[in-house]
Amino acid sequence: MGIWALPTLLVTGLLTALGTADEQMVSVAVQEAAEGAEALHFLQLHGHSLPRAAQLREVRVFRHCVRRVSSKVTGAKPGYAHASDYTTLPLPVWNTPAMWCTGRGAKLIESEARQLRSSDATLDPSTLRMLVDVDQRDATTADSLLQGFADNSRAFTAQAEYSPLLFDAYSPGKGPGVCHAPDMELDIAQKAQLLKETPMPMGVGLVGEMNRTRYMEVLRLMESFIGIGAAGPLTDLTSPAVGRTTSKAGKVKGMITGAPIVLKRFAQNMLYSHASGILYSNASLEQIYDFSSWIYWLRQVSETPVKLVSQKACGGLSIIAKLLGTSAEDARAHSTVYVGHDSDLDALAYLFNLTWEAPPFRARRPTPPGSSLAFAPQGGGRASVHFAYQDFNFTTDRAGKQIAPVKIVKTSPAHVNLAHAKDWIEKQIVKFAGQDCLEACKSALSLS
Numbered sequence: 001m002g003i004w005a006l007p008t009l010l011v012t013g014l015l016t017a018l019g020t021a022d023e024q025m026v027s028v029a030v031q032e033a034a035e036g037a038e039a040l041h042f043l044q045l046h047g048h049s050l051p052r053a054a055q056l057r058e059v060r061v062f063r064h065c066v067r068r069v070s071s072k073v074t075g076a077k078p079g080y081a082h083a084s085d086y087t088t089l090p091l092p093v094w095n096t097p098a099m100w101c102t103g104r105g106a107k108l109i110e111s112e113a114r115q116l117r118s119s120d121a122t123l124d125p126s127t128l129r130m131l132v133d134v135d136q137r138d139a140t141t142a143d144s145l146l147q148g149f150a151d152n153s154r155a156f157t158a159q160a161e162y163s164p165l166l167f168d169a170y171s172p173g174k175g176p177g178v179c180h181a182p183d184m185e186l187d188i189a190q191k192a193q194l195l196k197e198t199p200m201p202m203g204v205g206l207v208g209e210m211n212r213t214r215y216m217e218v219l220r221l222m223e224s225f226i227g228i229g230a231a232g233p234l235t236d237l238t239s240p241a242v243g244r245t246t247s248k249a250g251k252v253k254g255m256i257t258g259a260p261i262v263l264k265r266f267a268q269n270m271l272y273s274h275a276s277g278i279l280y281s282n283a284s285l286e287q288i289y290d291f292s293s294w295i296y297w298l299r300q301v302s303e304t305p306v307k308l309v310s311q312k313a314c315g316g317l318s319i320i321a322k323l324l325g326t327s328a329e330d331a332r333a334h335s336t337v338y339v340g341h342d343s344d345l346d347a348l349a350y351l352f353n354l355t356w357e358a359p360p361f362r363a364r365r366p367t368p369p370g371s372s373l374a375f376a377p378q379g380g381g382r383a384s385v386h387f388a389y390q391d392f393n394f395t396t397d398r399a400g401k402q403i404a405p406v407k408i409v410k411t412s413p414a415h416v417n418l419a420h421a422k423d424w425i426e427k428q429i430v431k432f433a434g435q436d437c438l439e440a441c442k443s444a445l446s447l448s
């Protein structure tokens, strides 16, 4: 079996992702993971020569665990709002309440944390600060991360701080917001622009000039796995567009409509059930990666700058303050771990102008469950950035245990200038959420 070949394969993959030249301080190391005995190795960007104080200010932002998938389908076909309307295949049996981590979802996070910790000393639960959103999936993820980071030879004690304002400045999971909700007309206009310029995956292309033959092929391929439900064939649903809904309270909201809503929902069912070890469809892992691109495409056309900036205003300011070491609450500089959502990674991509590729996921800038962006200050006002993730292509260790190795790729660009980033982030907040939002977040975070 190819298990001993695994490290080499990963090295090759990472070296490709790293490129070669510009990185004098970062070297590639193959390391023994804390679990999985001798058969499992994984890779880490290794910051040997970084000054210790700078290393201590590392900031890492996680998306939560693999969770139960919502059964809502909004915007595909009027009157058909449940996933079971679009399939003849029973939906996955998640054995967990709506939107909570699956059993294996939590275990995957703990294993990921152990792998990351074995080569990143800043991930010490006794010194790091962990700032967490209040949803069950965030809390479970924080607990699993702390347990995975822990040194098993020491008594376990760790703290997580719940701070929902960092993850939503206008509608936090608990308590009042400090900023106003995004301007919906601007949100709709930005969705229309994103939809126009973001090519659909699996070779379908831009909405305005899509390959309709390919689009129909993709929809039929999905039907071959999930069947045709009461809502009728996917091929009869409308093409993607920006729609409007009006709430009972008279509030207008923009949303993407059409068949890709169904593709996304069932791609999530496929990926998350696979990761959770729950039998579901007959799609191969290759096909699951293909379909998963619709999850990330739909996010990229619906998570607009005005929404992300308004929602993550306080979070963005908090992160840049930690990286610059200007956060008053952190007299003792230490590393900070944020545990939130894919929207946090989307917001950071926008606020720091970053993108990444995470093969074997096909999409540009995917944000699979448990993935994280790590910022490490390097001196000279710069921080290096990388993206860590599991692809859920399990390998078996000597003890017969299934492991999802952590993969690490550089982002593009791989470094950010922190002063420029701070300036840009503040300007974006003023532009989309207003000066009052900027001031309110600074005051809530005790920043000057």
Ligand SMILES: *[C@@H]1O[C@H](CO)[C@@H](O)[C@H](O)[C@H]1NC(C)=O
Residues within 6 Å of the ligand: 211, 213, 214, 217
């Ligand atoms: C459109 O998709 C079809 C089916 O996959 C493919 O055969 C054809 O080459 C594509 N056309 C273009 C212009 O890419």
Ligand SMILES: *[C@@H]1O[C@H](CO)[C@@H](O)[C@H](O)[C@H]1NC(C)=O
Residues within 6 Å of the ligand: 089, 225, 280, 281, 282
């Ligand atoms: C999967 O494929 C097998 C063999 O073709 C078939 O018997 C089974 O019904 C399929 N299962 C699903 C869930 O489509």
Ligand SMILES: *[C@@H]1O[C@H](CO)[C@@H](O)[C@H](O)[C@H]1NC(C)=O
Residues within 6 Å of the ligand: 002, 006, 009, 285, 286, 360, 393
């Ligand atoms: C899963 O990993 C194995 C071993 O590294 C590799 O050969 C295979 O191509 C991967 N599968 C997919 C779908 O990427």
Ligand SMILES: *[C@@H]1O[C@H](CO)[C@@H](O)[C@H](O)[C@H]1NC(C)=O
Residues within 6 Å of the ligand: 353, 412, 413
């Ligand atoms: C973001 O990065 C792209 C290149 O990746 C560049 O073309 C663009 O100007 C940058 N935008 C900002 C606002 O810096």
